[in-house]
Amino acid sequence: MADISAKLVKDLRDKTGAGMMDCKKALAESDGDMIKASEWLRQKGIASAEKKSSRIAAEGAIGTYIHTGARVGVLLELNCETDFVARGDLFQELLKDVAMQVAACPNVEYVSTEEIPVDIVEKERSIEMGRDDLSGKPEQMKAKIVEGRIGKRLKELVLLEQPFIRDSSMTVAELVKQVAGKIGENVKVRRFTRYTLGEGIEVDQTDFATEVASMTTA
Numbered sequence: 001m002a003d004i005s006a007k008l009v010k011d012l013r014d015k016t017g018a019g020m021m022d023c024k025k026a027l028a029e030s031d032g033d034m035i036k037a038s039e040w041l042r043q044k045g046i047a048s049a050e051k052k053s054s055r056i057a058a059e060g061a062i063g064t065y066i067h068t069g070a071r072v073g074v075l076l077e078l079n080c081e082t083d084f085v086a087r088g089d090l091f092q093e094l095l096k097d098v099a100m101q102v103a104a105c106p107n108v109e110y111v112s113t114e115e116i117p118v119d120i121v122e123k124e125r126s127i128e129m130g131r132d133d134l135s136g137k138p139e140q141m142k143a144k145i146v147e148g149r150i151g152k153r154l155k156e157l158v159l160l161e162q163p164f165i166r167d168s169s170m171t172v173a174e175l176v177k178q179v180a181g182k183i184g185e186n187v188k189v190r191r192f193t194r195y196t197l198g199e200g201i202e203v204d205q206t207d208f209a210t211e212v213a214s215m216t217t218a
Helices: 006-016 020-029 034-044 046-052 089-104 118-129 139-156 172-183 208-217
Strands: 059-066 072-080 167-171 188-196
Touching: 006 020, 006 034, 020 034, 059 089, 072 089, 089 172, 089 188, 118 139, 167 172, 172 188
Parallel strands: none
Antiparallel strands: 059 072, 072 188
16 A cells, blocks of 8 residues: 555645545545545545535435334434435435434434533543553653544544444445535534433332232231
């Protein structure tokens, strides 16, 4: 595999408008070839999706997914630019797929890393800084290790960072970009709610044997 330099990634980003991570992946898939990497981004619909990402997406739809057995359910809002696109098959299929993804990922709490509150990030940093395996390490090395661990932990909480359940070679974010490129509009996952049957309900644990014994001695 060719060595993918930061300059090469930046050059591809400047040329296509795609995100840094998408450009890095495209170059890796294309063995560092700029032309092939550009074509890869176009085929995936990523370049065109990035160019539309600043446009307002105020239309869309709210979709639902109820898992087999009706013990897990999801409500999810997916936005696009026009009502016409929101009614289309591609958009509706994406809506269903992302809602299903939420149902399959019980640890996911946020759409993107930008939504994670600062206090959650600081709490994770505090936990990691206090781990025994870091004691005695130089502060600079310790900080680098902690940041890596925090980044990994935060990604576990974010919907867009999850491997897509139907194709683990791409993330949910990449799936959304691909569909946006095919549709020709900006597409955004705005919010979601996951319901688990009985969640939060305190159930009394009755000791049946003790109850019967108390009744017979009364």
